[in-house]
Amino acid sequence: MTDKKLSQKNWSPWHHQLHKEILTKKILIPKGSNILISVSGGQDSMTLLTLINDLKKLHNWSISVWHGDHQWHEKSSLYALELKDYCEDKNISFSYDQANKESISSEEKAREWRYKKLCERAKTLLNTNQQKHNIYLLTGHTSSDNAETFILNLSRGSNFAGLSNIESKRLIENQIFLIRPILIFSREDTKQFCNDMKIPVWEDPTNSDLKLKRNLVRKKIIPTLEVIYPGCSERINNFSQKMSNYNNERNDLSELAYLYCRDVKGIDRNLLNGMCIQARCTILNRFLKEISAKQFSSKNLTKLATSIYEKNKGQINLQEFLKIVWDKNYINFEKS
Ligand SMILES: Nc1ncnc2c1ncn2[C@@H]1O[C@H](COP(=O)(O)OP(=O)(O)OP(=O)(O)O)[C@@H](O)[C@H]1O
Structure with missing residues (x-):
């Protein structure tokens, strides 16, 4: 970076x-990429939009914005129009979809709807450029979202993967990547950024609804934990990073x-x-996946592992057409 840029x-x-993050992780968003930014209008995605728009020339990116109007509050259509004007003022192409509010009655359903619509938009972009370039879908997840997700997943019951940190890059469909570039920032950072740089923010009033679990964790639980154990969000994020590393290592070693x-x-x-x-x-789970592509419950797996351990010879019918058989030396399967 030159002094001029600074x-x-x-x-x-x-x-x-x-x-710096983009230069270090070259594959995060390569030079010349086609980017579609998912913008709610809140402080996180407005920070993302501003930063990516300011950096686009340096990286030769072409960018466009997508907004999903959940219709959860009476001003939602007005917000969408104002966001559209804001983008058009900056010569950023803008598209949006409006949901049927009855069909997205929960946070999970709203997220599913957004990713479905984003993918549809991404496919249209892919077809427009004759599938020559990948599409990079960007969301404004921050390290604060990571800590909230950890607490939510741990509380409702989770495996190791659910306690791992939010991935910064994931292939979601052929040629379509989901990227979360601002996981390096916290919500305090994005708030300060929007204040300092005078970026307008369209705050969704449902963000203060404490009936929504994530809002309760964000507004009450984490602030309370931070009073008791200052710095706990950072420690949660460090721990979820270790869980990701552990999970990757465990997957490799079990393979x-x-x-x-x-x-x-056989085995x-x-x-x-x-x-x-x-x-x-x-x-055994890995073996069963290979022979039947089916997921078995941990209860059934434990039963199978225990029987094989205890009896020198035996067989168990796992499915109508699949039998696991074993003798003194080997475990195998028979299909009828
Ligand atoms: N209605 C929406 N339209 C487009 N993108 C959205 C919408 N809601 C959420 N997103 C995307 O998903 C990301 C994470 O969503 P989440 O619900 O956690 O929002 P948030 O933390 O309140 O972020 P923001 O401050 O940007 O609203 C957002 O940063 C944004 O990129």
């Missing part, structure tokens, strides 16, 4: 940080262990029986 009126420490136990005759029963019950279940 001295530009609109170049802030946040621009610098995001620019290796599976390949070690697997041969043409080596002696190797399997030398492992703890959790490892046996993981290997």
Whole structure:
């Protein structure tokens, strides 16, 4: 980055940080990308929009904005129109969809609807550029969203994956990537950014509805935890990062262990029986996925692993057409 860029009126420490992040993680949003930014009008996505728009020339990106009007409050259509004017003023192409409010009665349904519509828009963009370039869908998730998701998932019951951090890049469909570039910022950062840079924000009034679980966690639970244990959000984020690393490592190691136990005759029963019950279940689960592509409950897996461990020879019908059989040395399957 040159001093000239730094001295530009609109170049802030946040621009610098995001620019650095994009340069470091080259594959996050490559040069020359087609970007579709999902903007609610709130402080997070307005920060995202501003930063990406300011950085676009440096990275040769073409950008457009999509907004989803949930119709959850009486001013929602007006907000959409104002956002449209704001974008058009800045020569940013804008599209939006309006939901049928009865059909998106929960936060989960609203999210599903948004991703469905975003993907439809992305496919239209793909077809317009004759599928020559990937499409990058950007959302304004922050590290604060990460801490909230962790608390929500932990409280309602989750596996390791649910406690891992929000991914900054994910392929969601052929040639369509979902990118979350501002996970490096917190909600305090985006608030300060919008204040300092005088960015307008269209705050959704439903964000203060404490009947919505995420709002309760955001507005009450995390602030209370922060009073008792200052810095706890950061520690939660560090922990979820460790969970991601642990999860990746565990997946790689279990694949290796599976390949070690697997041969043409099936699964080596002696190797399997030398492992703890959790490892046996993981290997059997991997085996069952390979032979039937079906997911089995942990209760059924434990039952199978225990039977194989205890009885020298046996068989269990798992599905109508699938039987697991084992003898002293090998575990295999029979299809009828
Ligand atoms: N109605 C919407 N239209 C378009 N994009 C949306 C909408 N709602 C959410 N998003 C996208 O999903 C991201 C995360 O959504 P979430 O509901 O957590 O919003 P938020 O944390 O209140 O963010 P914001 O401050 O941008 O509203 C947003 O930053 C935005 O990119």
